[in-house]
Amino acid sequence: MPIDELDGRLIELFTAEPRVGVLEASRRLGVARGTVQARLDRLSRDGVIAGYGPEIDPAALGYGVTAFVTLQLRQAGGHDPVAKRLAQVPEVIEAHTITGPGDMLCRVVARSNTDLQRVIDVLVDVAGVERASSVISLATQVAYRTLPLVRASARRTGGAERRWPGEDGADGAKPGERPPG
Template identity: 65%
Template sequence: MGIDGLDGRIIALLAREPRLGVLEMSRRLGVARGTVQARLDRLQERGVIRGFGPDVDPAALGYPVTAFATLQIRQGSGAAVRAHLASVPEVLELHTTTGSGDMLCRLVARSNADLQRVIDLVVGFDGIVRASTTIVMENPVPLRLIPLVEQAARLPRQATAPRSPV
C-alpha cells in the first residue's frame, strides 16, 4: 500500500508543523478540508501516521550518551527478555535481528559511568546470555522519514501481489 503525492504533502506539512489544524492544512495544500481529514484518517487507519506526539530529544532530558547493545538470548526466553527490556526506561528501542545477535536495543544514559549502570540493568537478566555494546560518537544523520515519504509519494503504486488467472 503506497501513498500518493497529496498524502506525501500532508505528511511533510505535519512533520514541519505538527500543531497545524486540518483547516489550515487544507488552505495551504489547496484542497478541501474534508479531503485532508479523510486522507489523515486513512493514513492513521493504515498505520502510516502512528501519532502526533512531540519529538523529544533524550540529550535535552539529561541523557546525552547513546549506545547500541546487541544481545544474545537463551532459546525460549524471548518474551521474558522483551518484557524485562520494556521495563527499563533507558531502553528506547528494541529490535529482534538476524546475524550474530538476537536483539538490538538503543540505550541512553546520563554519562559513560551511568551507561555502565544501564548495561548492568539490561544484561543482569537471566535470559540474556551475552551482550556487545557500541557507544555512539555522533549522529550525523538523525532519524528522518520525510525523504522516504517523498520518495514513496513519487513511486507508482503497485499491487501487493500478482493476481492469479481465473
C-alpha cells in the same frame, strides 16, 4: 499502502509543523478541509501515520550518552520474555530482534559513561540474557527520518519523477506549500 502526492505533501506538512490545523493545512495545500481530514483519517487508520506525539530529545532530559547494545540470549525461552523485561528499563528506547552474531539490538541512553555501565549491568541481569556488547554513539550523522521514504513512495505511485515544493528549500516554499508565483 500506496500513497499519492497529496498524501505525501500532507505528511510532510504535518511532520514539519505538527501543530498546524486541518483548516490551515487545507489552505496551504489548496484542497478542501474535508479532503485533508479524510486523508489524515485514512493514513492513521492504515498505519501510515503512527502517532502525533512530540519528539523528545533524551539529551535535553540529561541523557547525553547514546549506545547500541547487542544482546546474546539463551536459546531456551525465546525473545518475548526478554523484550517484556527490556520494556521496563527506562533507558532502553528501542529493542529489535536481529540477525547476525547477536539476538537483540537495543538503543539505550544514559546520563554518563558510568551510568551507561549501570544500564548495561541491568540488561545483563535480565533473565535470558547471556552476554552483552556495546558501542557508544559519538554523533548522529543521519537522524531518524521517514520523509525521503514518503516522497519516494508518492513518486512511485504517481509515476512522476519530480521534486516537491520545498524539498530542497531552493524555491522559497515551506514544507507542504506550493512555491511562490
